Amino acid sequence: MTVLTRVAAAMPERPPSRPDRLLTAGLIAGPLFTLAYLVEGVLRGHGYSAVRHPASSLSLGPQGWEQILNFLVAGVLVLVFAVGLRRSLRPGPGARALPVLIGVWGVGLLGAGAFRTDPVGGYPTAASPVTWHGQVHDLVFSLPGFAALAIAMLTAAVVFARRRAPRMAVYSAVSGLAFVVLFAFATMGFSGTSPWVDAAGLWQRSCVSAGWLWLAVLAVNRRAAG
Numbered sequence: 001m002t003v004l005t006r007v008a009a010a011m012p013e014r015p016p017s018r019p020d021r022l023l024t025a026g027l028i029a030g031p032l033f034t035l036a037y038l039v040e041g042v043l044r045g046h047g048y049s050a051v052r053h054p055a056s057s058l059s060l061g062p063q064g065w066e067q068i069l070n071f072l073v074a075g076v077l078v079l080v081f082a083v084g085l086r087r088s089l090r091p092g093p094g095a096r097a098l099p100v101l102i103g104v105w106g107v108g109l110l111g112a113g114a115f116r117t118d119p120v121g122g123y124p125t126a127a128s129p130v131t132w133h134g135q136v137h138d139l140v141f142s143l144p145g146f147a148a149l150a151i152a153m154l155t156a157a158v159v160f161a162r163r164r165a166p167r168m169a170v171y172s173a174v175s176g177l178a179f180v181v182l183f184a185f186a187t188m189g190f191s192g193t194s195p196w197v198d199a200a201g202l203w204q205r206s207c208v209s210a211g212w213l214w215l216a217v218l219a220v221n222r223r224a225a226g
Helices: 002-010 021-044 055-059 064-089 097-114 132-162 166-190 197-225
Strands: none
Touching: 021 055, 021 064, 021 197, 055 064, 055 097, 055 197, 064 097, 064 197, 097 132, 132 166, 132 197, 166 197
């Protein structure tokens, strides 16, 4: 018994667990994606307007590979973050639903990069042909991705309320509602509805920025909890 006591006393204590490094992907995904499309928009020219046209339109034309790569990198980072979030939340409320919803957002980004959108708002051409890859971009990946992110925010409001984190719960609820409203404005603008059409790109960027900011705050919250 004395020997066992001495051995146990000699063993160093295990260092406290560090935050899951996978959560860092949630911190950098949004800023990288935003910086990339902002720079692309400034350099694009040739009739492109960041205020009027969607970020997806940057994937069209000879320089479109830049935005395609931007979508793919962001999608991978979001999926990595979803794995880290799963590890961070379990066991407890939202340990499965929240990572899955965020993972759908990541898949949506990957699909948006793999399948180019159709021309919107006269860029890069006044003609607006409906193509199969444009329909896949919009209906199979982009729309479900946006919907999943909105639901993730609202789900997080419930999850963090149950986890007794009221600030994060309120922030998630407000972010989710703002995201939905801004998305609606952007959608009406891209469909040609006045007065939203002239600032449709701005509404979309505001919507996406609200989503990325929430994702980054969530990453900070979970890293601190770890």
